[in-house]
Amino acid sequence: MLSRRETLRALGAAGVAAPVLAACGDADPVGDPPASDSGLRLVKADVSRSAGDASAVADVVAAMGAFATDLWQQVGDTDDNLALSPCSIATALAMTANGAAGATASQMLDVLHVDSLSTYNAGMAALTQELAALAGPVRLRDGKNGTISLTSADQLFGDRSMTWRRAFLTVLAKQYGAGMYDVDFLRNAEGARAIVNHWTAGRTHDRIPEILPEGAVDASTRLVLVNALYFKAPWDIPFEKAATTEAAFHRAGGSTVQVPMMHGDAEGSAVYLEGRHFTGARLPYRSGTLAMTVALPTADHDAALAELLGRGGLTATSESPVAVTMPRWRYRIPTDLRGPLMSLGLTDAFDDGRADFSRMTSDERLHVSSVLHQTFVAVDEDGTEAAAATAVAVADSAVAMSHTLVLDRPYLFVVHDTAHGTPLFVGRVADPG
Template identity: 45%
Template sequence: MTETSPSAPTPTRSALSDGAAVVDALTVGLLADLAGPDDADHAGDLVLSPFSVAAALGMALAGASGGTEREMARVLGDLPPERIHAGLAAVTTHLAGLAGPVVLADGTDDEVALSPANAVYAQAGLPWQRAFLDLLDSAYSVEPHAADFRGAPEQARGEINHWVAQRTADRIPELVPAGAVDADTRLVLVNALHLKAPWATQFEEAHTRPGRFTTAEGREVEVPMMRSVGAASGHAEVDGARVVRLPYATGRLAMTVVLPPEGEEAALRRRLGERGWRAYAGAEVAGEVDLTMPRWEARTQAELGDALARLGMASAFSGEDADFSAMTPEDRLAIAAVVHEGWVAVGEAGTEAAAATAVMMRLAGAVVRVEREEVVLDRPFAWCVHDVEHGVPVFVGWVADPSE
């Protein structure tokens, strides 16, 4: 696999800004769609990597033309395609550069792992446009794989899932479900991402106690509640919500958690869908915090095709209107599905998270669709793992019931 390495060129600030804008735009759009109406059916836990989805869609954009290219570009920040590709390449390099050895507050050595990776599985024997392949290589550092979707689609599905599992430390064992690829599949574009980061100041396990958490449905559940007087670097108030920043050991990554006023959880989800995480992840925090928060683990599996079509790239999924002629001159292709899976585990030592996204391309005719503040996270809250310098949302979500 060709991955971004520490020796990769340092991305320019303008390219990083473009890449952050691409991921921000997709974050806003997807959260707006996933927030849904104010009812309990849309109040479950969520784990989403906007970066992973953006990277996979960026690779598909590399093969789009005409109206399909214009629609996809609008969804991805409304920038010229060349700036989208350069921006996503810069963000990928930047995120990979955040990994490495660290020294914890107690003097012990540890490591931050953050490894984005891309792959393409293409039907063997089909002529692919050289410019398309060159762009995948130069901007996305893809590992190319030949696949036999026509003759052995299930074997190809197994190979894709094996690659994803390897790249996510087995946290995403089966991204592509049975039936998602078949003899009409011609191309699958895949992004995988794995994060494992210790807190700058870890929670003491001895301080973890059972505590009550009121779920989005109003039930009280008992969960392990972690408590720390040093893990958070500060707090702020935005739109009446409590914002707390928890830095990871590098100082260049952080988790921001947002606890809305009681009864305003749905309103917070709507605001995140209107402007994303920038107002919260970029908030100036100060003061000391006594933080109590649940230990939790969550997983989200989603097909994002309908959401992306509603955001404005419907032609990419249309058997009649899709234009991916920049991929291959032989078969007319359209996106059949965009599958995404996210997983996160948050505990006393830090955070581990993984995500993967696959864009399935099929024959177009076959497509189907300051003073010490005490903050207790004992009811639904939102969270985001982001880089500190640019505020790129790497993982986002909300916690509705940490007992599940």
């Protein structure tokens, strides 16, 4: 089997023309092979990564929550499993917005609930680095060593025939740590697609093996912007595997399915939460700085999620213990976001006659051809593993009382940090079977 380095070298060999790009080349700081090894050139503005603006983080998280609430209402049916990473989607769209101008830029910022893109960029830079600092070794309850993984990576893949504006590359390098691999969409779109998928698979530990399906890019593609997010963490107090039993889960349509149900008790570290539209629980991961909040909507799933993702909703305090019963489950869900984003008002970006991405390049008139998203989530007795990737393809225009919570009907989940309530992953478990 080829190593990741050898595979990228083989994929890079498909390139023919020398790159013509307006920025400085350097080695990839996160481990992809340099140009001398792979035949791929990484183009990146010669600037240091910004520490960002910590004072802007709260507004970034609030905007992310509002955007996620809007998007949620446009995707999926209440009878379907659903999973999204608002953090990943917002990051990929914000990177793209830095290349937009005029009405296209205004629509993108309105959909993202962003007042100032420069402030949002700085807040994203600070938030990304704060979240990265939450990862690392932890001591488990049984005395063994464990690890929390939380990584986010941003990358551009640009056609080597294009000249990209230095200011565009500079802001993405400075605020998002993103460089650009020059690939050959024009003459070898399939080879370029393989490179994008290979990079994304590597950044998500192979949980998102193919963010760009066959046909997603072609000779008209000029740029693909990708965010990849990976998370894995053990529960603060694991569920006892011996206590897991088969039990009925009640689907929205009234039918039931037998699934493995995990059982916690009120002496654990989960705390009870209650809002106007839900009853739920926060289950901390071992570090205490990350958690999963689960919520049984009282009626309206949209209203419950809006309440959770509203400012302060995921950071509300509670001291009431709760015994949680929930299914063990795993799924991977692809979502085409073009239609939902257009329904939210992001129309010009997809219109080859009206899109304005002149801040990216002056070579050609560009438009967004697709926004593709995938999320993987696995929950078991030990903890949670989740990954997400978002690709934007740009083409030429041409303690008090204890409680019990039994999650045996469709419920919501949010994986988030406990300081800001950043919605890393949100979803609905409609059928864990």
